[in-house]
Amino acid sequence: MIKIKKYNCYYNGKNGKYYVDNSYPKKKKSYDCCCEHGHKKDKSYDCCCEHGHKKDKSYDCCCEHDHKEDKSYDCGCKHDHKEDNEKGKLVEFAYQNASPISNLPPGPGGLALPQTVAAVTLNKVKVGNVVSLNGLFHINNDSPAVQDLVATIYRGIPSPGNLIYRKVIEIDNAEGVDDDFTEVVVQFVDDNFKTTQENVTYTLVATQRIGTGLFLAGPITFTATEIKGPF
Numbered sequence: 001m002i003k004i005k006k007y008n009c010y011y012n013g014k015n016g017k018y019y020v021d022n023s024y025p026k027k028k029k030s031y032d033c034c035c036e037h038g039h040k041k042d043k044s045y046d047c048c049c050e051h052g053h054k055k056d057k058s059y060d061c062c063c064e065h066d067h068k069e070d071k072s073y074d075c076g077c078k079h080d081h082k083e084d085n086e087k088g089k090l091v092e093f094a095y096q097n098a099s100p101i102s103n104l105p106p107g108p109g110g111l112a113l114p115q116t117v118a119a120v121t122l123n124k125v126k127v128g129n130v131v132s133l134n135g136l137f138h139i140n141n142d143s144p145a146v147q148d149l150v151a152t153i154y155r156g157i158p159s160p161g162n163l164i165y166r167k168v169i170e171i172d173n174a175e176g177v178d179d180d181f182t183e184v185v186v187q188f189v190d191d192n193f194k195t196t197q198e199n200v201t202y203t204l205v206a207t208q209r210i211g212t213g214l215f216l217a218g219p220i221t222f223t224a225t226e227i228k229g230p231f
Contacts, residue, residue: 008020086228087228087229087231088228089227091129091226092124092225093224093225093226094120094121094122094223094224095221095223095224096119096120096222097220098118098220098221099220100219101218102138102217102218108140109217110215110216112214113215113216114205114206115216116158116204117204117216117220118137118203118222119201119202120201120224121200122200122224123198123199124200125196125197125200125226127195129193129226129227130189130190130193131189131193131200132224132227133165133188133189133222134187134222134223135153135187135204135222136184136185136219136222137183137219137221137222138181138182138183138217138219139182140181141171141181141182145173145211146173147171147208147209147211147213147214148209149168149184149206149207149209149214150167150168150206150207150208151167151169151205152166152167152205153165153186153203154203155190155200158205164190165186165188169184181217184206186204190202202224
């Protein structure tokens with residue numbers, strides 16, 4: 001049996017010749033652009049539309065063009081695509097640890113409140129970025145009554161005008177024993193940077209609302225993480 005392959009025949013009116021399948025002279029594929037140029041696949045050319053085009057134009061832009069994810073080109077719109085690609089990345093990190101190994105079991109004693117729990121400093125926080133704050137410390141209640149703990153965070157010198165976070169929690173006394181050991185966690189995102197600031201210090205402070213009997217104990221950890229914005 002002889003198989004005969006099907007061929008398509010094309011007639012060229014300019015030269016009066018016939019062509020079979022792909023032997024017919026065709027124009028190379030062009031791409032849609034805001035200008036009237038037909039461009040090659042690599043798009044590594046100068047175009048009157050002032051767009052730098054890439055092979056993979058896979059993201060949305062207000063200029064109605066699809067551009068490569070790395071955004072490493074100049075675009076006619078007003079977006080800074082490189083900045084957008086870096087949003088959410090770590091910029092700077094600072095931390096302080098104290099008394100990482102606790103006595104077991106927890107007993108009476110510690111540092112009587114009020115106390116500065118920890119302080120961390122970031123070299124520079126740029127406008128639009130945010131700072132994630134996380135703290136962990138322990139409180140020992142040596143009094144026979146329930147006590148109120150006040151945990152505060154200041155940006156700058158601890159003063160009412162620099163207060164950015166306050167948390168009040170109730171520290172129970174252990175039943176039948178004048179001692180209760182409690183873990184305290186604080187978390188906050190400082191997003192109020194309208195200008196770039198240098199040497200930004202955060203201070204975590206623990207105080208007792210009324211009376212005495214609360215003591216600061218370890219382990220203690222306080223961290224500040226600057227994250228690229230804006231959000």
